[in-house]
Amino acid sequence: MKLMSFISQNRSTFGLVEGEYVYDLGRRLGKACPDLLSAIKGGWLNRLEALVENSQPDFHVDDVVFLPVIPNAPRIFCAGLNYLAHRVEGNRPDTEVPVIFLRLNESQVGHNRPLVCPAESDQFDFEGEIAIVIGKGGRRIPEDQAFEHVAGYSCYNDGSVRDWQLATNQWTPGKNFDATGGFGPWLVTTDELSTDRVLSLVTRLNGEEMQRTTTDMLTFSIPTLISFISTFTSLEPGDVIVTGTPGGVGLRRNPQVWMKEGDVVEVEVEGVGILKNTIIKETLRK
CATH class of the missing domain: 3.90.850.10 (Fumarylacetoacetase-like, C-terminal domain)
Structure with missing residues (x-):
């Protein structure tokens, strides 16, 4: 599984990457899990792929602004x-x-x-x-x-x-x-x-x-x-x-x-x- 942090439409979020496309996980999870750090801390990693099953991707990777993988790393x-x-x-x-x-x-x-x-x-x-x-x-x-x-x-x-x-x-x-x-x-x-x-x-x-x-x-x-x-x-x-x-x-x-x-x-x-x-x-x- 490939996970990335990015900006789209002036909003910071994170997503799952498949091929050239990105599924916006931050939008799907909302305030409960707005970024990749929250997903890791909250034990979401084993559940993220299930969130995008039978759904369409949100963006092409060329249409988003890449952030550091963990923009807010503790250390x-x-x-x-x-x-x-x-x-x-x-x-x-x-x-x-x-x-x-x-x-x-x-x-x-x-x-x-x-x-x-x-x-x-x-x-x-x-x-x-x-x-x-x-x-x-x-x-x-x-x-x-x-x-x-x-x-x-x-x-x-x-x-x-x-x-x-x-x-x-x-x-x-x-x-x-x-x-x-x-x-x-x-x-x-x-x-x-x-x-x-x-x-x-x-x-x-x-x-x-x-x-x-x-x-x-x-x-x-x-x-x-x-x-x-x-x-x-x-x-x-x-x-x-x-x-x-x-x-x-x-x-x-x-x-x-x-x-x-x-x-x-x-x-x-x-x-x-x-x-x-x-x-x-x-x-x-x-």
């Missing part, structure tokens, strides 16, 4: 340096535990929406990643039970403003400029994409492949990330965990490659789809 946890090739290209030492930082909801946009290179920097870098969304909360989740807590998968571009990120040891500023990260196009639930499947991840800039890896190359696996994060905080339904980027980022290339006005960046995850965003440059009014 967005990101794993840094979680592929060996990315750690090596940055000359970073081994880590015994995952490196975790947070992103804000305002730092994300949906599929087909522009990513904004901020006025304060020209060092805007791509980081293709796989995101998971938590379906069932918990604290101190054992690794062998971790996948029971996953609602599904999506694509993510952890767009990074490198000079701001690397100005100190704390990465928060460079990871949280408004509209610098992409999240979408939709959530593919685990009933369609099994949790034991090895997934490929590819990032392309203007059609040129920049990154490629598979999830079996993660330093800390998805169950390990879930177990680790849930040790220091209770995971909630709708929380997002972004699992890390492989080698090939623009910062570490020679010459360096930065995303600029008019560039098109794509993050493709096997079994999920392609997250596509065009880059625009922010200008400040004088």
